[in-house]
Amino acid sequence: MNTGRQSPDRQLTFTEQARRAQLVDVTIRVIAEYGYAGCSLQRIAEAAGITKAAVIYHFATKRAVIRAAYDTVIAGLTEHVGALITKATTPAGQVDAYVRGLIGYMGANPDHVRVIVEALDDDHDTGIADRPHSPERWRPLADLINAAKSAKAYRQDLDARITAIMLGGAIDAVVAEFLTDRSFDTGTAADAVVDMLHRTALQGDPSMAARGITAWDAAPPGPAHRP
Amino acid sequence: MNTGRQSPDRQLTFTEQARRAQLVDVTIRVIAEYGYAGCSLQRIAEAAGITKAAVIYHFATKRAVIRAAYDTVIAGLTEHVGALITKATTPAGQVDAYVRGLIGYMGANPDHVRVIVEALDDDHDTGIADRPHSPERWRPLADLINAAKSAKAYRQDLDARITAIMLGGAIDAVVAEFLTDRSFDTGTAADAVVDMLHRTALQGDPSMAARGITAWDAAPPGPAHRP
DNA sequence: ACCCGTACTAACCGAGCGGTCGGTTCACTA
DNA sequence: TAGTGAACCGACCGCTCGGTTAGTACGGGT
Numbered sequence: 231m232n233t234g235r236q237s238p239d240r241q242l243t244f245t246e247q248a249r250r251a252q253l254v255d256v257t258i259r260v261i262a263e264y265g266y267a268g269c270s271l272q273r274i275a276e277a278a279g280i281t282k283a284a285v286i287y288h289f290a291t292k293r294a295v296i297r298a299a300y301d302t303v304i305a306g307l308t309e310h311v312g313a314l315i316t317k318a319t320t321p322a323g324q325v326d327a328y329v330r331g332l333i334g335y336m337g338a339n340p341d342h343v344r345v346i347v348e349a350l351d352d353d354h355d356t357g358i359a360d361r362p363h364s365p366e367r368w369r370p371l372a373d374l375i376n377a378a379k380s381a382k383a384y385r386q387d388l389d390a391r392i393t394a395i396m397l398g399g400a401i402d403a404v405v406a407e408f409l410t411d412r413s414f415d416t417g418t419a420a421d422a423v424v425d426m427l428h429r430t431a432l433q434g435d436p437s438m439a440a441r442g443i444t445a446w447d448a449a450p451p452g453p454a455h456r457p
Numbered sequence: 458m459n460t461g462r463q464s465p466d467r468q469l470t471f472t473e474q475a476r477r478a479q480l481v482d483v484t485i486r487v488i489a490e491y492g493y494a495g496c497s498l499q500r501i502a503e504a505a506g507i508t509k510a511a512v513i514y515h516f517a518t519k520r521a522v523i524r525a526a527y528d529t530v531i532a533g534l535t536e537h538v539g540a541l542i543t544k545a546t547t548p549a550g551q552v553d554a555y556v557r558g559l560i561g562y563m564g565a566n567p568d569h570v571r572v573i574v575e576a577l578d579d580d581h582d583t584g585i586a587d588r589p590h591s592p593e594r595w596r597p598l599a600d601l602i603n604a605a606k607s608a609k610a611y612r613q614d615l616d617a618r619i620t621a622i623m624l625g626g627a628i629d630a631v632v633a634e635f636l637t638d639r640s641f642d643t644g645t646a647a648d649a650v651v652d653m654l655h656r657t658a659l660q661g662d663p664s665m666a667a668r669g670i671t672a673w674d675a676a677p678p679g680p681a682h683r684p
Numbered sequence: 685a686c687c688c689g690t691a692c693t694a695a696c697c698g699a700g701c702g703g704t705c706g707g708t709t710c711a712c713t714a
Numbered sequence: 715t716a717g718t719g720a721a722c723c724g725a726c727c728g729c730t731c732g733g734t735t736a737g738t739a740c741g742g743g744t
Binding site for chain 1: 493494592595616619620622623624625626627628629630631633634637638645646649650652653656657
């Protein structure tokens with residue numbers, strides 16, 4: 231009778247697809263406005279213009295709704311950042327892309343931010359089981375930094391883990407600032423973060439970094455023309 | 458009959474002082490363990506070994522209990538950091554002190570951390586009214602940075618606000634990391650943050666900063682001996 | 685004409701919430 | 715010894731929570 235998934239492989243009705251998408255959408259907005267704690271079935275329901283029971287009809291449980299919303303947000307984020315990283319041509323350029331990608335995505339999707347950050351320290355009841363707890367959260371960034379170290383772009387005595395943590399924190403802070411002050415320019419902030427990264431991690435003439443020029447851009451080892 | 462404040466100027470019984478202190482104490486621990494959302498009167502009461510009604514007898518409302526706990530934490534933090542800053546002899550040294558002070562305090566009082574950070578984005582019902590929302594949160598740090606700029610210790614093209622935000626974020630991240638991984642060395646992390654700050658903000662030979670030597674330490678303009 | 689699955693609603697359930705209330709214990713004082 | 719107020723308990727109130735259940739409107743297939 232009710233829902234979501236009694237047989238896990240049944241395919242979804244057109245209506246059901248639409249409702250699920252709508253519910254995921256409003257849930258993201260509700261979390262953005264009231265936080266996880268204030269995100270009740272009641273509020274989700276009336277934001278969608280239906281009843282609590284109707285929400286439970288489409289998702290077996292409240293946890294499932296939130297879970298779906300969270301997954302949607304994470305998928306969008308990873309896709310955005312992943313695409314930017316793929317486009318980068320050097321290891322250090324990938325780190326830059328990661329930084330700009332994260333800040334850029336958050337700036338473009340403010341509603342998604344709270345869904346992510348508040349999920350990080352919610353042990354209560356959100357139902358998000360496999361969220362990265364802190365030790366793993368900046369692991370991908372640390373990996374990129376290590377790659378840049380191996381490529382001799384970064385100082386060899388740089389601690390990748392700590393650098394990733396600091397950099398990640400700076401990104402979070404920039405995003406948080408934007409959330410409470412929408413006039414905050416995330417573009418120049420991203421530039422500042424990248425600049426700080428360059429000054430901290432790059433080896434060689436730091437004045438180049440100050441001018442926003444990376445060593446590779448100045449002297450790429452391969453064929454040299456770019457449009 | 459019941460309390461907290463029916464006349465705002467009445468003085469507290471010995472018992473009342475003790476109970477209030479105990480309740481503030483357990484509330485901090487409850488918040489640290491369950492978060493604000495999981496911090497109910499019931500849990501506070503049984504953590505203190507008394508009844509809900511007894512808690513309300515000493516504090517008029519749940520908000521008041523949490524408020525008292527929050528104020529206590531903030532007072533401890535500001536006192537600790539303030540003392541360190543006062544001891545610093547140069548503007549740039551004060552910024553360093555601020556960074557090390559925050560990280561040091563958090564590392565020494567893990568239970569207090571969550572009380573602070575979770576208060577920042579809790580619009581629900583915590584009852585903390587005058588908590589600094591983000592635009593103001595790193596203002597004191599930005600002021601210190603501006604002072605260091607005026608003292609010509611920092612680059613003149615440094616953006617104090619953005620730098621403060623990034624630095625603050627890095628501090629937050631270091632603390633958060635320590636919270637989920639108690640083996641994380643906040644000491645070396647603090648060194649790394651200060652090093653990043655020096656490389657980013659200091660003008661002059663950055664290799665000095667790399668060796669942990671600030672320009673003032675190397676050549677203070679005043680009388681030169683220190684014990 | 686009948687039925688059946690889809691998509692919902694209104695009403696309800698038990699648990700936990702913040703807070704109130706009447707009453708009890710007990711040290712101290714008049 | 716009687717009275718008083720501080721300090722506390724147990725029971726209760728109204729409310730919201732996530733979730734359940736019985737029932738219904740309706741479009742399409744037989």
